[in-house]
Amino acid sequence: MTVRTAALMLAIAATALSTGCVIAPNSSEGNAQRAEDVRKMSEQATATCGAGFVKEVNAKSFTCK
Structure with missing residues (x-):
């Protein structure tokens, strides 16, 4: 096996290993909680800034504008 062949095989192996998929556990629960947090913050922003004067909410x- 030449050095060039070994380098090519190493590059192919590294590429194959780096294309894995990562799945976050409980991601739907986290999304639901974030949506609820944004909803509550939106209500607070509207109460503080007034309707139509909220610039950004997270x-x-x-x-406020």
């Missing part, structure tokens, strides 16, 4: 904060 699960942890909001900004």
Whole structure:
């Protein structure tokens, strides 16, 4: 086996190993919780800024226009 062949086989193996799929456990539960957090923050933003004056809302904060 030449050095070139060994390098090619190593590159193919590295490519094959790096294409794996990662599945996060309980991702649907996390998404539901984040959606609920954003909903609560949206209500708070509307109460604080006033309807139509909310610029941006995420699960942890909001900004007014």
